[in-house]
Amino acid sequence: MSHVPRATLSPVAHDPPSAPPRAGLARINEWMRRYSWLVAMTVAIVITVGGLVILESGRMRIAAEYETALDAKTATADLSALAADIATLSAQRRAFVLQPDPAYKSQFDSTAAHVRRALSTLDAYYRRIGDDTAxxxxxxxxxAANEEIESGAARLAGSSPDAAEPSASDNSTLDAALSLLRLNEEQRAQHALDTSRADQRISTxxxxxxxALNIVLFLLLFRNLGIQLDKQDRVQKELITxxxxxxxLVFERTRQLEALAWHLQSVSEDEKTQLARELHDELGSILTASKMDVAWxxxxxxxxxxxxxxKLSRAIVNLDQGIALKRRIIEDMxxxxxxxxGLVTALRSLVDEAAQRNNWTVEFDLPGEDVKLGEAIEIALFRVAQETxxxxxxxxxxxxxxxxxxxxAAVVSLHIADDGVGIRPQDLKRTQTHGLVGMRQRVSARGGRFEIERVKPHGTSISVSMPRERVHGDAEPAPARSAA
Incomplete structure (x- = not known):
């Protein structure tokens, strides 16, 4: 049996796995799908900012070139005016030589001053632009112009009557130099205008x-945004559902909690009633019997x-205090x-006792007779008044x-107001203080409305409105009367 090489029997596994590249492409595609709008917006912003920078730099160059052209045109006009003034100087001097009139001398001086100002302005211009040749x-x-002015001034003053007239060649040389400078400025202005037009075309x-690039990017962006908005609309509909x-569910749970709160309040009132009855029957009899025994x-x-x-007398005093405390606890419960x-008498008694303890002046606005409102409403209104x-x-x-x-016939309202310092604004917003939560729950559990506000200039006002439960056999409510 021939020997087969080991390498020829091993499986060939040279194909690279395709899963990792596919996963990488999927991640890239997902990233591009999710963040393409961000990339497009970033590129658009960069392009817009770059365009603004290009526009601003172009505008500055064009403005500088226009300013250069304007300065060159102004210099050309100044050179033309200077040539005319120099010619005027020569004419005025010749006229004075032919006819020595003082008016010519005054005109010569005025023209010479104008020439000096023009020379000063042009000198400052050429120094500013930095053209050494010009x-x-x-x-x-x-x-040459200053020499013309000095020689003319000397001739008109008579200090040098033999001064020679400037030759025609000197005047022609001065005129040629001015013409060359005007031509140079005209070329400078034309070059600046040509450059500004080229910059305008480039900027455009x-x-x-x-x-165009921004339009393409925004079209891509809006297409992507449309896809995203469709997806968000579907998600929004699901969220709304x-x-x-x-x-x-919250409404149902709220109704259940309101019912539970009312049930707990009813249970609490029932327990208070039972406890008050036991205190009155059991503890009251014990304290009374103890007092009688101690007195005997x-x-x-x-x-x-x-x-x-x-000592026994002190014990009797303590027992009397205990009996009074028992009665007060029972009354609170x-x-x-x-x-x-009924409620009217109970409110009047409650307010009178509080006024005696705190030295208050009380103003009542209560019905003249007690009217049955239903035990639940009477308890709720009495507790609100008690807490207030x-x-x-x-x-x-x-x-x-x-x-x-x-x-x-339908609503009963309780209003209590004082002239004190007034409830603080933060306590109006943070209703977890001063028993406000309990009062609100008592009123809302019976379908009523509870309001508390700060009275100006000072004081606090509490208003409670509750639907009235008509009890069989009730009389119509008596008219209100005021008593102080």
């Missing part, structure tokens, strides 16, 4: 190319044990006045309280 030529012109071409479902023992020991009788006489007066005593530092109770 500056050298103008220096020769300036020297650049702006057109940038605008989910939001509606959540709103419905004190009577027996008053003569034989006066010290012990004194379940006001007997409310249960026995407690807060006024703790924080308001008030001197006057106004309590009003109004009702009609």
């Amino acid at each position: 500056l050298a030529s103008f220096a020769q012109v300036s020297a 071409l650049c702006v057109g190319a940038l605008c 989910q939001q509606e479902e959540l709103d419905q 023992v004190r009577g027996k020991l008053r003569e034989s044990e006066p010290a012990m009788a004194e 379940r006001p007997t006045v409310l249960a026995n006489f 007066l407690t807060n006024a005593a703790k924080y308001a530092r008030a001197s006057r309280i106004r309590v009003a109770l109004t009702m009609d």
Whole structure:
């Protein structure tokens, strides 16, 4: 059996795996799909900024070239005016020689001053533009013009009557130099205008190319945005559907919590009623019996044990305080006045007791007779009044309280206002203080409305409106009357 080489039996696996490149392309495509709008917007912004930079630089170059052309035109006009003034100087001097009139001398001086100002202006111009050749030529012109002025002034003053007239060749040389300078300035102005027109064409071409590129980018961007908006619209519809479902769920849970809160308040009131009854029946009888026993023992020991009788007298005082405390606790838990006489009498009694403790002046606006409103509404309104007066005593530092109770066939309203320092604005926004949450829950659980506001210039006002429960056999509400 022939020997087969080992290498010929091994499997050939030279094909590279295709999964990683495909995964990389997929990631790139996903990235381009998600961020192509960002890339396009960035490129558009860069192109726009670059276009603005190009436009601004072109505008500055064109403005500089126009300014150069304007300066050259102005220099040309100044050179022409200078040549005319120099010719005028020569004419005025000749006229004075022919007819020595002082008027010619005055005109010569005025023209000479004008020539000097023109020379000064042109000298500053040539020095500013930095043209050395033109500056050298103008220096020769300036020297010749000054010499013309000096010789003419000497001739008109009579100090050198034998001064020679300038030759025609000198005048022609000066005129040729001025003409050469004018030609140079005209060429400078024309060159600046040609350059500015070329810059304008280049700027226009650049702006057109940038605008076209921006249009293409924005078309791509809007196409991508359309795709993204369609996707967002589908997602938004799904979110709206989910939001509606959540709103419905929240509404149901809110109704359940309101029902639970009302049930807890009812249970709490029932427990307070039961506890008040037990305190009255059990603890009241115990305290009363203890007081009677201690009083009997004190009577027996008053003569034989006066010290012990004194201690027993203190014990009787303590028992009286305990009985009074028991009565106050029972009244706080379940006001007997409310249960026995009704809401109007209970409110009047509650406010009078608070006014005595805090030295308040009270103004009442209550119905003349008690009207049955239903136990739940009476308890809720009484608790709101109780909590309001407690807060006024703790924080308001008030001197006057106004309590009003109004009702009609459908609604009963309670309004309590004081003239104290007023509730702070932060407490109006942060309703977790001063028992406001409990009052709001009591009122809202019965379908009512609770409002608290700061009264100007000072004070706090609390208003409660609740739908009235008509009780069978109720009389119509009596008209309100005021009592202080």
